[in-house]
Amino acid sequence: MSSSPDEDPPAPTEPERWRDLDMLLSRPGNLVDANFAPSPGLRDMLGSLVEVLVVGAGGLGCELLKDLALSGFKNLHVIDMDTIDVSNLNRQFLFRVQDVGKSKAEVAAKRVMERVSGVNIVPHFCRIEDKEIEFYSDFSIIVLGLDSIEARSYINSVACGFLEYDSDDKPIPETIKFMVDGGTEGFKGHARVIIPGTTPCFECNIWLFPPQVKFPLCTLAETPRTAAHCIEYAHLIKWNEVHPGKPFDADDAEHMQWIYSEALKRAELFGISGVTYSFTQGVVKNIIPAIASTNAIVSAACALEALKLMSGCSKTVSNYLTYNGIVGTHINVSEFVRDKDCLVCGPGTLIKLDASTTLSEFIKMLEEHPKLLMSRASVTHEGDNLYMQAPEVLEQMTRQNLGVPMFELLKGATRATVHVTGMAENNGKKKSSLRKLRVAFNGVEEASKMDESS
Ligand SMILES: [Zn+2]
Numbered sequence: 001m002s003s004s005p006d007e008d009p010p011a012p013t014e015p016e017r018w019r020d021l022d023m024l025l026s027r028p029g030n031l032v033d034a035n036f037a038p039s040p041g042l043r044d045m046l047g048s049l050v051e052v053l054v055v056g057a058g059g060l061g062c063e064l065l066k067d068l069a070l071s072g073f074k075n076l077h078v079i080d081m082d083t084i085d086v087s088n089l090n091r092q093f094l095f096r097v098q099d100v101g102k103s104k105a106e107v108a109a110k111r112v113m114e115r116v117s118g119v120n121i122v123p124h125f126c127r128i129e130d131k132e133i134e135f136y137s138d139f140s141i142i143v144l145g146l147d148s149i150e151a152r153s154y155i156n157s158v159a160c161g162f163l164e165y166d167s168d169d170k171p172i173p174e175t176i177k178f179m180v181d182g183g184t185e186g187f188k189g190h191a192r193v194i195i196p197g198t199t200p201c202f203e204c205n206i207w208l209f210p211p212q213v214k215f216p217l218c219t220l221a222e223t224p225r226t227a228a229h230c231i232e233y234a235h236l237i238k239w240n241e242v243h244p245g246k247p248f249d250a251d252d253a254e255h256m257q258w259i260y261s262e263a264l265k266r267a268e269l270f271g272i273s274g275v276t277y278s279f280t281q282g283v284v285k286n287i288i289p290a291i292a293s294t295n296a297i298v299s300a301a302c303a304l305e306a307l308k309l310m311s312g313c314s315k316t317v318s319n320y321l322t323y324n325g326i327v328g329t330h331i332n333v334s335e336f337v338r339d340k341d342c343l344v345c346g347p348g349t350l351i352k353l354d355a356s357t358t359l360s361e362f363i364k365m366l367e368e369h370p371k372l373l374m375s376r377a378s379v380t381h382e383g384d385n386l387y388m389q390a391p392e393v394l395e396q397m398t399r400q401n402l403g404v405p406m407f408e409l410l411k412g413a414t415r416a417t418v419h420v421t422g423m424a425e426n427n428g429k430k431k432s433s434l435r436k437l438r439v440a441f442n443g444v445e446e447a448s449k450m451d452e453s454s
Pocket residue numbers: 200201202203204205339342343344345346
């Protein structure tokens with residue numbers, strides 16, 4: 001790779017760059033959304049009014065930032081905790097050799113801003129969990145370019161947490177946080193549109209993402225059948241036998257070489273072929289081969305869905321597009337349905353309290369509630385921290401609320417929506433979860449009416 005920013009061809013001039021987009025946004029059509037208002041100024045409105053958050057600045061994230069910037073979005077933010085590795089350079093095309101070690105979010109933002117004039121991209125070099133929930137409330141749409149189920153699940157619960165329902169259990173439009181989720185794995189990919197309360201959220205059909213395959217240890221130890229079994233034997237069993245107490249470091253070439261030669265010995269013993277150094281790296285580091293074209297295809301679909309959602313210039317995919325390039329090329333769209341009992345995008349589990357129930361009693365109820373089983377809960381109401389388990393300074397500040405009745409903390413409202421975060425069981429694993437709960441008080445109707453009239 002010898003390209004550098006200096007050698008890039010000049011960017012097209014305005015308004016030539018926007019000719020096709022303007023055509024799409026300024027003309028009516030048969031396939032447009034019912035609310036579409038074509039106008040020559042629509043692109044400017046899109047640029048000035050819509051704030052987009054891109055989650056992830058890796059293979060898919062680089063493509064997404066470029067595609068969204070070239071689709072008329074001018075206010076973008078990008079969040080990613082990773083730094084650039086030399087192995088990223090073959091497909092994460094915004095990065096150069098001299099960027100190795102720097103923040104992906106910061107470099108990606110800078111590169112796209114250099115190339116597309118008028119675009120502002122704010123980078124956030126941190127974990128998604130490090131941001132306050134309120135940070136996510138500013139965006140009209142969140143586009144996900146992630147490779148982790150946990151991170152998707154977290155963003156999904158945050159975005160769905162903003163959703164409010166009216167008294168008929170219909171989603172209130174202003175509280176809907178749109179999401180477009182992209183994902184790729186080798187030659188396969190998907191792009192899905194999530195409209196919380198209308199289309200299924202990530203949690204409604206989490207079964208689409210089966211848990212990662214792990215080999216049973218007995219297979220590794222006794223009956224290896226594949227090259228991967230031999231590698232995992234060397235990695236998970238042999239390393240600890242030979243190097244007790246010494247942690248294995250996947251980025252240490254000597255360690256990797258040791259695993260490779262041990263795996264090779266074992267493969268020879270059992271007459272198994274296919275153990276190579278690069279395959280060893282792939283298995284140990286759990287590397288899924290990344291294909292730049294798959295990222296480009298999935299990102300293009302995601303950016304187009306974002307444009308359609310925000311402008312109404314055409315109907316969006318309903319609601320899950322899959323791309324498969326393994327044998328030929330197949331694109332398919334499936335329409336999944338919402339799980340009406342979903343704990344994340346539904347109206348929220350209803351919890352009935354007495355006017356005297358204290359916050360600490362409420363937290364105890366969450367632990368025992370059969371649908372929630374949430375331990376170590378932190379509780380917020382409309383952005384106010386009622387009780388925080390961590391960090392220590394917030395715990396100290398909110399500790400005195402534990403003995404106060406919830407009715408008082410919620411300022412005498414007979415019904416309220418609260419958000420709780422804590423450890424809960426999800427897809428068979430105990431992990432950090434965010435839940436929206438509806439709290440109602442038994443027999444305090446009268447008191448609240450008096451409050452309103454006073
Ligand atoms: Zn859901």
